[in-house]
Amino acid sequence: MLExxxxxEYFVAVNKPAGMLVHRSWLDxxxxxxxxxxxxxxxxxxxxxxxxxxxxTSGVLIFxxxxxxxxxxxPMFANHEMEKTYHAIVRGWILQPGRLDYALKVELDxxxxxxxxxxxxxxxxxxxxxxxxxxxVAHSTGKFPTTRYGLIEMKPLTGRKHQLRRHMAxxxxxxxxDTTHGDGKHNKLFRDVYDSHRLLLHASxxxxxxxxxxxxxxxxxxxxxxxxxxxxxxxxxxxQ
Numbered sequence: 492m493l494e495x496x497x498x499x500e501y502f503v504a505v506n507k508p509a510g511m512l513v514h515r516s517w518l519d520x521x522x523x524x525x526x527x528x529x530x531x532x533x534x535x536x537x538x539x540x541x542x543x544x545x546x547x548t549s550g551v552l553i554f555x556x557x558x559x560x561x562x563x564x565x566p567m568f569a570n571h572e573m574e575k576t577y578h579a580i581v582r583g584w585i586l587q588p589g590r591l592d593y594a595l596k597v598e599l600d601x602x603x604x605x606x607x608x609x610x611x612x613x614x615x616x617x618x619x620x621x622x623x624x625x626x627x628v629a630h631s632t633g634k635f636p637t638t639r640y641g642l643i644e645m646k647p648l649t650g651r652k653h654q655l656r657r658h659m660a661x662x663x664x665x666x667x668x669d670t671t672h673g674d675g676k677h678n679k680l681f682r683d684v685y686d687s688h689r690l691l692l693h694a695s696x697x698x699x700x701x702x703x704x705x706x707x708x709x710x711x712x713x714x715x716x717x718x719x720x721x722x723x724x725x726x727x728x729x730x731q
Contacts, residue, residue, distance in 0.1 A: 493530055496551065497710040501560050501703055503538060504553040505530060506712035509689040513543050513552065526552060542568050545653065547668070550577070550694025551712045564702055568650070574698040577645045577655055578623075578714070578730035580691040580721065581664040582677050584641050588621040591658050598652045617648040618658045626725040630684055632676040640667065640677075642727055644695075655692060667691045685724060687717050695730055 497504040507513070507526055514527040530538050538554035539561035555561035567573055594613035624642040632638045641664070647654050656672045659665055665673040667681050668690040681687040697710045714722075714730055722729045 493526065493533060494712075495534075496712050497553070497708070498534075501556060501701075502553055503530065503534060503556060504551055504697070504710045504712075507544055507549055507552040507694075509547055509549040509715065509717075512546050513540060527554075530554065541565060542573075542650075544694055545656075545690075545692075547690035548692045548694060549689075549712070549715060551575075551697040551710050552694070553697060553710065560703075567699065567702065571648060571650065572699060574696075575647060575694060576696040576698075577647070578693050578695050579643055579645060579655065579659065579666045581641050581643055581659055581666055582639075582674055583664050584625045584639050585620065585622040585643055585662070585664055586625075588619070590617065590619050591662060592617045593658060593661055595651045595654065595657055598657075614651055615649055616651045616654050616658065618655060619646040619648065620644070620658075623730075624725070624727045626727070628684075628725075630680055632674075632680055638677070638680065640725070642722075642725075642730070644730070656690075685721060687721060689717055691718070691721070693718065693730065 494506040495503060496506050505526065512525050514525050527538060527540060536556065538556065539558055541553050541555055541561060541564055544550065544552050555564055593616060595616040596613045597611045621644045622641055623644055627637050627639050630638055645655055656666055656669050660672040667677050670678065693714050695712060699708055701708050719729055
């Protein structure tokens with residue numbers, strides 16, 4: 492059962508678990524569980540995705556309840572009228588809020604995009620970030636006897652593939668658990684010491700003006716037990 496965090500006659504939103512694909516893909520033929528099919532069976536009607544979350548990312552994922560609603564609302568995502576808020580645990584300490592305006596080249600899949608031109612121009616990518624908490628743990632990942640980590644909040648102002656993961660890596664503060672853009676030493680420490688086997692990136696909130704009622708909508712999704720255990724260990728307030 493998926494946790495439904497919002498539902499009306501137009502939309503339904505769930506708290507997507509980490510590691511679950513949004514929909515069936517020929518690139519992951521062995522997978523048997525998908526958010527779209529699970530949610531469809533759970534509520535007894537078809538759902539239409541309005542955006543996506545990477546497989547290892549958890550949090551708010553919203554669907555339209557008809558193709559007509561989906562076609563009307565998709566431009567709101569394309570025009571970034573939906574404000575998304577994420578939380579992440581990163582390597583090192585970020586002590587000041589900032590905005591990273593750093594263009595990203597299109598990230599191509601080796602199989603799905605093998606016939607796509609590799610020469611595309613980098614696309615504008617902008618992320619606002621805010622530090623929330625820091626910790627220094629008594630475990631070494633290199634030449635120092637301790638290691639520092641930070642809890643941050645991020646708001647992407649554009650929607651590039653893996654934008655938050657790539658932007659944090661560019662800042663030399665990779666998200667813990669990122670096996671593509673992250674740091675293997677830190678990922679291993681979190682697996683071995685803290686029993687954390689996931690990407691520590693969570694889509695906490697989605698805010699928008701409802702296109703049919705005109706009301707302000709704020710959808711929130713709570714973090715999972717891995718996040719809760721880490722926040723307790725580091726004496727951090729659990730992200731809301």
